[in-house]
Amino acid sequence: xxxxxxxxxxxxxxxxxxxxxxxxxxxxxxxxxxxxxxxxxxxxxxxxxxxxxxxxxxxxxxxxxxxxxxxxxxxxxxxxxxxxxxxxxxxxxxxxxxxxxxxxxxxxxxxxxxxxxxxxxxxxxxxxxxxxxxxxxxxxxxxxxxxxxxxxxxxxxxxxxxxxxxxxxxxxxxxxxxxxxxxxxxxxxxxxxxxxxxxxxxxxxxxxxxxxxxxxxxxxxxxxxxxxxxxxxxxxxxxxxxxxxxxxxxxxxxxxxxxxx
Amino acid sequence: xxxxxxxxxxxxxxxxxxxxxxxxxxxxxxxxxxxxxxxxxxxxxxxxxxxxxxxxxxxxxxxxxxxxxxxxxxxxxxxxxxxxxxxxxxxxxxxxxxxxxxxxxxxxxxxxxxxxxxxxxxxxxxxxxxxxxxxxxxxxxxxxxxxxxxxxxxxxxxxxxxxxxxxxxxxxxxxxxxxxxxxxxxxxxxxxxxxxxxxxxxxxxxxxxxxxxxxxxxxxxxxxxxxxxxxxxxxxxxxxxxxxxxxxxxxxxxxxxxxxxxxxxxxxxxxxxxxxxxxxxxxxxxx
Numbered sequence: 017x018x019x020x021x022x023x024x025x026x027x028x029x030x031x032x033x034x035x036x037x038x039x040x041x042x043x044x045x046x047x048x049x050x051x052x053x054x055x056x057x058x059x060x061x062x063x064x065x066x067x068x069x070x071x072x073x074x075x076x077x078x079x080x081x082x083x084x085x086x087x088x089x090x091x092x093x094x095x096x097x098x099x100x101x102x103x104x105x106x107x108x109x110x111x112x113x114x115x116x117x118x119x120x121x122x123x124x125x126x127x128x129x130x131x132x133x134x135x136x137x138x139x140x141x142x143x144x145x146x147x148x149x150x151x152x153x154x155x156x157x158x159x160x161x162x163x164x165x166x167x168x169x170x171x172x173x174x175x176x177x178x179x180x181x182x183x184x185x186x187x188x189x190x191x192x193x194x195x196x197x198x199x200x201x202x203x204x205x206x207x208x209x210x211x212x213x214x215x216x217x218x219x220x221x222x223x224x225x226x227x228x229x230x231x232x233x234x235x236x237x238x239x240x241x242x243x244x245x246x247x248x249x250x251x252x253x254x255x256x257x258x259x260x261x262x263x264x265x266x267x268x269x270x271x272x273x274x275x276x277x
Numbered sequence: 278x279x280x281x282x283x284x285x286x287x288x289x290x291x292x293x294x295x296x297x298x299x300x301x302x303x304x305x306x307x308x309x310x311x312x313x314x315x316x317x318x319x320x321x322x323x324x325x326x327x328x329x330x331x332x333x334x335x336x337x338x339x340x341x342x343x344x345x346x347x348x349x350x351x352x353x354x355x356x357x358x359x360x361x362x363x364x365x366x367x368x369x370x371x372x373x374x375x376x377x378x379x380x381x382x383x384x385x386x387x388x389x390x391x392x393x394x395x396x397x398x399x400x401x402x403x404x405x406x407x408x409x410x411x412x413x414x415x416x417x418x419x420x421x422x423x424x425x426x427x428x429x430x431x432x433x434x435x436x437x438x439x440x441x442x443x444x445x446x447x448x449x450x451x452x453x454x455x456x457x458x459x460x461x462x463x464x465x466x467x468x469x470x471x472x473x474x475x476x477x478x479x480x481x482x483x484x485x486x487x488x489x490x491x492x493x494x495x496x497x498x499x500x501x502x503x504x505x506x507x508x509x510x511x512x513x514x515x516x517x518x519x520x521x522x523x524x525x526x527x528x529x530x531x532x533x534x535x536x537x538x539x540x541x542x543x544x545x546x547x548x549x550x551x552x553x554x555x556x557x558x559x560x561x562x563x564x
Contacts, residue, residue, distance in 0.1 A: 059515045269339070
C-alpha cells in the first residue's frame, strides 16, 4: 500500500504544570510512583506500545534495537512492566478517543499522560494550563496520508488526484498546522497562515500577538513560545516512528491481556 | 384456491410469514454468517476464507478469555443482586401500597422518565459527578466527612456496578410489577385470615407468585449486562474488560474471524445461562 503523505507530528507526554511541582524531563516519569493514580496512557495498541517502549528504555530497563518492530520477547517485557504498574494502581484511566484525554487532563483526574497535539490545544483553550513536554529521550512520531484505491480509473482517478492536489494546496495544511500538526507541504500552508502564526508554530519564535486555535479560542499570548520549539528542534529529536510491526497480531493479543489484567 | 385459504394451517403460516421472514433475514442469517466467519483466517488487513479451528483454539487456550468471562459473570451477578432488591422493593411498593390505579400508573410512568434520555448520556454523566474534583467529592469535603477526594468512586468496579444498576433497575421493576398486579388480592386476605404476619405473607405467598416476573427481569438484566461493554469501558476508565471489549478491540483492528469466534462463545454462554434459568420457572404461564 502506498500513500501520499499529508500530515505528521512528533508526539510526547502532556502534563499539567500547575499540578506537578517539579520539572519533567524523561519518559520514565510516566511510571513515577509520585504520580500514582494520576497517570494515563492511550488504549490503542499500535501507538500505546511505542509510548510504553519509550518509557521502558528511559527507565534503563532495556534498549530496543527497533521500537517500531519489536520481537515477541520485547513485547512481553514491555507489557509485563506496564501490567505490574497497572496492578499497582499507577493509572487513573486509559483513553481511546482524543476527547477523553482532554477531559481527563482538564478535570485534573490525570496530571501526566500520552497526548496528541490537538488535545493540548483543546485543554489550553479551556483555560487550563497544559504543556506538551519536550523530553530528553526525544519524540515518537507518526505520519498519515491519502491512498487511492487500485480499482479507480478514468474520470474517478483524475478526480481523486484533484482532491489530493487540493488537500495539499495549503488551506487544509494551514488549518492542521494551527492545531499543532505539521503539513507534509509546509510551503503551501505558509500562505494560509499569518506571519505570526508561522513564526510561532513552525519556526519556534515567540508570538507577537495572541495565537488563536482554528476555532478562535486563545492558545498562547504574546511572548510565549511553542512547546518544544521550532520544527527542526522537534522533528529533529524524533527517535521512533509508528508502524505496523511483524508481530502485530501477537502484540494485539498481549495488549488485550494487559487491558484485562 | 378458496379451499386452500380456508385451511387453518395455511392461514396460520401465512400470518406468521412476515415476522418469520424478518427474523430469518435479520437474525438467523447474520448469526450463520458470524459462525462461518469465525472459522476464517485473518492477516492485518484482510480475511481469508478457510476452515480452521485456530480462533477457537486460541480463545480457549488463553487465560485472558477466562479472566474476562469471569469478570463479565461477576458484573452480571452483582448487578442482578442489586437490581433484584431495589426492583422488587419498588414494584412491591407500587403494587401493594398505592391504593388507586391512577396513582399507580402515574408513579410507574415517573419511574420511566430517566429513559427519555439516551442511555449513554445517563452513564457518562456519572463521570463528572464522581471524579476527583467532581460534585460528590467536593460535597463530601465541604461537609468535612473526608479530607482528600475518594479515589475509588470513579474508574473502579464500584463505578461500573453503580452505572449498571442505575441503567437497568427499571428492567427488573417492570416485569415484577406486572406479575404482582396479577396476584389475586384475596389470596393475601386469606393468608392474613389464616394468621400470617407481613413477613410470612411476603415469603410464602407473594414471592412464589412473583417468580415468573423475577425470572423475566433476571433474563433482561443478565443479557444486557453481559453484552454492555461501553459502560464497563467508560466507568472503569478502560481498566476493566468484559467480553464485549475483547470483541470490539478485535473489530477495531479488523480481526473479524477472532471477533466472530468470541461472539459465538459469548452467545453460547448467554443461551446456556438463560436455559438454566428457565428450568427454574415456567414463564409460559405469564405469557
